[in-house]
Amino acid sequence: MNVSTPQPPRAGATFCVSARCREMTQQTTDESTTLCRLRTDKGVFFFYREQFERALPDPAPGNGEPLIIGAHRLADGSAWLHWFQRADGEIWAPQYRPLRGLLLTLALVFALTVAVFWIPGSATALILAKIVTGLGCVFVTCWTLAKLVVRLHPAGRRLRSELNTLQTSGLPTLSDTTPLPSAAALPLADGIHGGVGIVQGTASEVEITQWSTGSGRSQQVVRRYQLRCGGVQFTLTTPSSMLIQGGFVFRRRAPLFIGEKDPIALLTLISDGEVHGLLNLTDGLAYISYSGCSHSPQSRRVLLSILAFMGLFMTLCLLGITLHDWISRGIGPDYWDWLQLMEFGSFMGLVSLMLFGIGGLVLTFLGWRFPTRLLPNGSEVEKVVALAYQWRLHHGRSPVLIEIS
Numbered sequence: 001m002n003v004s005t006p007q008p009p010r011a012g013a014t015f016c017v018s019a020r021c022r023e024m025t026q027q028t029t030d031e032s033t034t035l036c037r038l039r040t041d042k043g044v045f046f047f048y049r050e051q052f053e054r055a056l057p058d059p060a061p062g063n064g065e066p067l068i069i070g071a072h073r074l075a076d077g078s079a080w081l082h083w084f085q086r087a088d089g090e091i092w093a094p095q096y097r098p099l100r101g102l103l104l105t106l107a108l109v110f111a112l113t114v115a116v117f118w119i120p121g122s123a124t125a126l127i128l129a130k131i132v133t134g135l136g137c138v139f140v141t142c143w144t145l146a147k148l149v150v151r152l153h154p155a156g157r158r159l160r161s162e163l164n165t166l167q168t169s170g171l172p173t174l175s176d177t178t179p180l181p182s183a184a185a186l187p188l189a190d191g192i193h194g195g196v197g198i199v200q201g202t203a204s205e206v207e208i209t210q211w212s213t214g215s216g217r218s219q220q221v222v223r224r225y226q227l228r229c230g231g232v233q234f235t236l237t238t239p240s241s242m243l244i245q246g247g248f249v250f251r252r253r254a255p256l257f258i259g260e261k262d263p264i265a266l267l268t269l270i271s272d273g274e275v276h277g278l279l280n281l282t283d284g285l286a287y288i289s290y291s292g293c294s295h296s297p298q299s300r301r302v303l304l305s306i307l308a309f310m311g312l313f314m315t316l317c318l319l320g321i322t323l324h325d326w327i328s329r330g331i332g333p334d335y336w337d338w339l340q341l342m343e344f345g346s347f348m349g350l351v352s353l354m355l356f357g358i359g360g361l362v363l364t365f366l367g368w369r370f371p372t373r374l375l376p377n378g379s380e381v382e383k384v385v386a387l388a389y390q391w392r393l394h395h396g397r398s399p400v401l402i403e404i405s
Helices: 099-117 124-151 154-168 297-329 335-369 378-394
Strands: 014-030 033-040 043-048 066-073 079-085 191-193 196-202 204-213 220-229 232-239 263-269 275-280 285-288
Touching (some): 014 204, 033 066, 066 154, 196 220, 232 275, 263 378, 285 378, 297 335
Parallel strands (some): 043 079
Antiparallel strands (some): 014 033, 014 066, 066 079, 191 196, 204 220, 263 275
16 A cells, blocks of 8 residues: 655744644753744644743633744644734734844944954954954854844744834735644554554653763753653653754754653563653654664764765865965966866765765675664664654655654
């Protein structure tokens, strides 16, 4: 039997929708952050309580209350909420500061840099002052540019435009969102199935602790979730996602959310006893942990990014050396110079392709020859991934799983 794969809306796409609230759950993840999950008849929305200009309404939106929501789509089909309006007309939205403040900051930093470095002299104190001023200006410039990127992001601009329409002239442009069917438990009894342990039940005694490992650039913030399901205590760990304040338009993955009394299914491996899969029946999301494995989708993305950076770096070095040679000769490049550049670039590309290809073949052979040493739990985790995929597809959802480690 052929199973059709649902195609979710494009991740990052913005939309406004009129929906009815079913439940809003809040979960404190650390001392200063509270994650919220809003379930409606038009889908599931996540947001941080602290992202709004003022505190959330008390009481929270209740079951059946109509809401107008502005959000952007996440990769798994859920959404990240940016603002919402209640039935009484009250609007909860972030505080959008004027753009002129950031532009003024850049202008002041540029003027200060020019003024300091324009001062003639070679005294030690002056050189130190220039170095300190330069480092400070670089830091302020990077921070301001990051804020500008967030402020000028097309998704954020569209949502602010719709919010302005809602505040001034009436309803924004509403999207026709098809609600997803509710998720059900796995059609398997609790126990061991092919090396995978399945425990289904209601989550209770959910506790979240957070700590830091390493220091400096290698510092990583880790969150540990402890809960009970089926009368047994379980633990999950996941890195804490750090986003610039207001930079939620860049988020594409739903956060790990386990609410009290959420019906869930936990998938464990007999080989290590760790939880490698969590299916949340409340919101239909599936989480996968590759803990103990030497490879994961996230590690492959990092490896591809490193390879792309290496290729870009080699290309820039080649262009820099060539331009320096042309400038040092004092004449512009002719036909033979361009031909030599193309030949050398082709040679370097061929050598890089051969090295990467041979390295990939060697790693593939070693992984096939010594799978238990190089890829511990690799094949067994794929069983958990397959169960999560089938569960998502069976309930009309996309085959997008959320990696939590």
